[in-house]
Amino acid sequence: MYCNKCGKELPKESLYCPYCGGKQEAFAFHNIYNNINKKEKRITETDIKTKTKASSVADEIIANLKMIGIAVILSIIYLSIFWISHTDDKRHITDLSEYGISCYDEVAMQYFETDWEIIYNEIHDKRNKQIIQKQIRDQQFSQRSSPEIRRRLEELDKILENAPGSELINVSEEELIKMAKEKASSNLQYMINRVNDRRDTCFHDDFINHIKYSIIISLVITIMGRYLIKGIKWVVANKT
Numbered sequence: 001m002y003c004n005k006c007g008k009e010l011p012k013e014s015l016y017c018p019y020c021g022g023k024q025e026a027f028a029f030h031n032i033y034n035n036i037n038k039k040e041k042r043i044t045e046t047d048i049k050t051k052t053k054a055s056s057v058a059d060e061i062i063a064n065l066k067m068i069g070i071a072v073i074l075s076i077i078y079l080s081i082f083w084i085s086h087t088d089d090k091r092h093i094t095d096l097s098e099y100g101i102s103c104y105d106e107v108a109m110q111y112f113e114t115d116w117e118i119i120y121n122e123i124h125d126k127r128n129k130q131i132i133q134k135q136i137r138d139q140q141f142s143q144r145s146s147p148e149i150r151r152r153l154e155e156l157d158k159i160l161e162n163a164p165g166s167e168l169i170n171v172s173e174e175e176l177i178k179m180a181k182e183k184a185s186s187n188l189q190y191m192i193n194r195v196n197d198r199r200d201t202c203f204h205d206d207f208i209n210h211i212k213y214s215i216i217i218s219l220v221i222t223i224m225g226r227y228l229i230k231g232i233k234w235v236v237a238n239k240t
Contacts, residue, residue, distance in 0.1 A: 067226055071218035078214045082207070090203040092196045096188070099195055104202035109194070112187035120180035127168035127176065134169055 006020040089102040096114070099105060113119055171179075 063226065067222045068219075071215065071222045074218040074221065075211070075214040078218070079207075079211060082210050086203060086206075090199055092199070093192060096191060096195075102199055104199045104206075105195060106198065109191065112191060114184050114188040114191070116177075116181040116184035119183050120177055123168065123176050123180055127171060130169050 006017060086103075089104055091098075091102070093099060099109070168176075
């Protein structure tokens, strides 16, 4: 470079001329300009790095949200299939003809008699036994010679007629049939309710467990799938 006053050649990057002492304004300005450019360049590079880092974090968050969304969709699909496949297992019954078709039904359910005729025969036999017992007591009372003893035994007999075990003595046939049918209907409804309650409870517990399993499995599948895809992309990018 040359002095802008005396025109003599100067050493590189001289701020003053060693011959005339003139200040080299152009070079000074150039120096300042270069320093400003360097600072701006450093600032720009820092901004780019910051933006790149922020962009990477944002991309990672978006990727994780997508992964969770896919896991939720997989869980919903699985639970929908589970619900549909257990339609018969959770269905309520109205009679015992469909008992046993559900996987939640008991292997051996406690049975209560639902045939009113069988219940009627049992009640009828019980009433006959009570009548016979009363006849035996009456016969024994009649053999007592003392009027006072007989009177006391008759009073005792009236008390016994109202005691448990003597309630069927004065019941008519129509009432016996009605009692038998009500008992049979009550037994049937009890067993139906028991089956339906068991199906509801077992299906509810089973469904809750499958919700937990489906979420865990879906997350594992999506995480493994995501990193598998990233691994494949890395291999393809670094193949050469």
